[in-house]
Amino acid sequence: MTDSWRDPQAILAGRPPGRTPVGFIVGIAVTATCAIVALGIDATQSFTAGEGATPFAIALPLALLPVPLLVALVLWMDRLEPEPRANLAFAFGWGAGIAALTALIVNTADLEYVTMPALGATNGEYVAATFGAPVVEETLKGLVLIGLLWRRRAEIDGPTDGIIYAAMVGLGFAMIENVGYYINAFVTPERGGIELLGYTFVLRGLVSPLLHPIFTSMTGLGVAYAASRRGGAPWAVGLGLLAAMILHGTWNGLSLYGTAGLVAAYLIMSCVLVALLVILVADRRRMIGLIRHCLPGYERTGLITDDDIAMLASLRERRLARAWARGIGGLGASAAMSDYQLAATELALARAKADRGVLDFNAFAAREHSLLSLMAVARRAFAQRVPGHAPVSPAPWAASATAFTQDQHSA
Structure with a gap:
């Protein structure tokens, strides 16, 4: 017997065991490079503000701190039919690299050259955060899910898979995005410093670390539905992407209204999170039912x-x-x-x-x-x-x- 059993994905894909696909290596290299560039842009913000490397040196560990626990939580939810670790790693890398860097560039350009010149600083920031950023970010995060539907449709077996892949993309994106938020909180002249940094960390890193996974899970559900239909149901992908943008825009818009807005936003997102958990439980029961129904024939x-x-x-x-x-x-x-x-x-x-x-x-x-x-x-x-x-x-x-x-x- 050969050692092919050590690489079950080789059997499933019909390739020689132990040989990592070149496309995966290139994809990881590209996403890692993009993530490094995005972090480099964030680091320059520290120096531009005259604070040296201190804000970046503080922000990066804070952004990384909750990630291992959150990834472990996602993998724990994916126990019954674990997705290929290479696919999950690429999804995380896409969110942290390609999606985060492109969103940073596009959002900054939109704010600096479109919304603020046209609407002023305050209104421009509100419009960009509520209507611009959600469209850009959810589209970029959703592209990797659409790519999985196109190239790895057989790997998407139900709503759980859509949520799991979306969560990995969202966690990667949030990790890089949080570095910028923490640096901005530290260097903001009028109200910055350790106090605002601590508040921002609690808000984004501890209280709401699952926001981006929740948003992008809407796209994931649409992709999962499309994968389960003979005709592909492209309308489901579009509907899921639209729902992700609406949720994202709702959070950004409400969070700009102070405490009352944050409370309302948290209530909405908590309800969505509960609904996703219900979907995960129901889908697990569905898969268990299929195991009991389909395997006796073998x-x-x-x-x-x-x-x-x-x-x-x-x-x-x-x-x-x-x-x-x-x-x-x-x-x-x-x-x-x-x-x-x-x-x-x-x-x-x-x-x-x-x-x-x-x-x-x-x-x-x-x-x-x-x-x-x-x-x-x-x-x-x-x-x-x-x-x-x-x-x-x-x-x-x-x-x-x-x-x-x-x-x-x-x-």
Whole structure:
């Protein structure tokens, strides 16, 4: 057996294992470069204000501080059918790099050369923040989601995927944007300094760190709906993008009205966040239902049993299965179990898409073959990781021996 089981995405994509796609490397390099340029523009603001590097040196760690926890939260919500980490990394990089840099340039040009000269400083800032910035920023963030729909449609299996990708884009964008906000708070002459910086950090970094993910999730939902329809439903993408712009503009507009405006804005965004959580819970139940409905038809392959299906339909049992595998064969066995769980879940979702006509016969046949192959390879990889003469404890989810323990004895 080859080591292809170590790279399940290679099996799914039909490429040699262990070889990172050149397009991904180039994409990450471009997004990283754009992020560095955006940070360089923010840093010059510190020096222009005569404060040296101090504001930037303070602002950057503050912007980075909540990011690991927020990314971990997004990944925690994506446990049942985890998206490829490369796709998530690129989505985050797009938000932090290409989207953030382009928005910074376009928004600044709009403010300096269009709205302020035409409407004056106060009205110009209000119009730019309420109507200009939301259109620019949500369009730029949404482009990567539309790109996923165009090039990686098979990876978008429902509303959860749309929300997860949107959240990663939004977190990346907010991280870079917050650096500029924190620097501006520190160097603002009439009311700046540590006090305003602290207030801004609490407002943007602690109280409302999910704003950009919430906005862009509207586009994500539209993209997810389009991916689930045979004709693509481009109107859903446009509607989702419009909803993202409206939410973004509502927040920006209300937040300029002081405490009362902020309270109203928070109430609206809290309601939207609750609605997104309800969608995530409902979609998880949908996927569990598909696992229970679609996978029994594959028991004849010998790759799955009733007990295995029950394990796959529970996040708790999945976690126990990985822990059991790790206890028997170490991290390699646990990785094989994770590959098996992912492939089986993807198989159920692909079967559902084929039943609805979203995947045509040939596309589904190819995907079905690759997923069944991954399940078989993962089982063999698990068996190879188990010591030949070691006693094997029964699988915690199985009433009898499963394919995993059977393979171990026959390997």
